[in-house]
Amino acid sequence: MAGPIALQTQKTxxxxxxxxxxxxxxxxxxxxxxxxxxxxxAKIEVTTLSAERYKxxxxxxxxxxxxxxxxxxxxxxxxxxxxxxxxxxxxxxxxENGEHGIFELKGPVMCYKNGASPDGVHEMTVVITPENxxxxxxSVAAFSIxxxxxxxxxRLLEE
Numbered sequence: 496m497a498g499p500i501a502l503q504t505q506k507t508x509x510x511x512x513x514x515x516x517x518x519x520x521x522x523x524x525x526x527x528x529x530x531x532x533x534x535x536x537a538k539i540e541v542t543t544l545s546a547e548r549y550k551x552x553x554x555x556x557x558x559x560x561x562x563x564x565x566x567x568x569x570x571x572x573x574x575x576x577x578x579x580x581x582x583x584x585x586x587x588x589x590x591e592n593g594e595h596g597i598f599e600l601k602g603p604v605m606c607y608k609n610g611a612s613p614d615g616v617h618e619m620t621v622v623i624t625p626e627n628x629x630x631x632x633x634s635v636a637a638f639s640i641x642x643x644x645x646x647x648x649x650r651l652l653e654e
Contacts, residue, residue, distance in 0.1 A: 506591055509564065509621075511604075512584035520586055524572045527565040527618070529587060532598050532629040534558060559628050562600060568608055568617040576606040576621055585623055586632075597632040600625040 507529070510520040537555030562585075566572055582603050589595040602625040609618040 502589065502595055506589070508588045508593075510586040510588055511579065515582050515584075517584065520584075523585075524566050524575055524621070526621070527567065529564045530560065530562060532587070534560065557628060559625050562602075562623040562625055562629075564621045564623075565609075566619055566621055568619040573606065573608075573619060576604060576619075579604050582626075587629070593632075598629040599632055600627070600629045602626050 511523040513519040536557040539555040542550040587598045
């Protein structure tokens with residue numbers, strides 16, 4: 496059976512790891528938008544004097560922009576972001592549990608309150624400064640009790 500030909504942006508979530516190198520993720524806050532997850536690499540010209548008609552290029556480095564997301568400002572949302580004091584891993588999950596893909600990045604996070612106008616909504620911007628580009632992961636790894644280590648009597652071992 497073929498998958499959908501397109502996906503709506505609803506059911507897109509921001510998750511955060513429990514520690515700097517942790518792989519246990521929990522939903523952080525609801526988001527309203529997110530930026531592009533990549534960009535074009537620099538174009539480096541390598542044309543020699545023997546070129547006949549066209550210049551020649553190779554791909555250079557790709558710049559990694561800040562990952563800025565918009566969210567509704569609430570005291571709870573603000574305090575969740577402000578509570579993160581160290582570098583963390585973040586996941587943008589597409590679909591209820593990331594079944595349509597997960598993009599993971601790592602870096603420090605901060606937030607700021609956006610300006611407002613009459614008859615508007617208070618918003619905030621969450622900024623993650625990624626150490627590298629976002630990495631695509633196909634889905635959340637399934638975990639079962641059978642994956643845990645056991646002793647010779649079948650009891651679960653502490654990690």
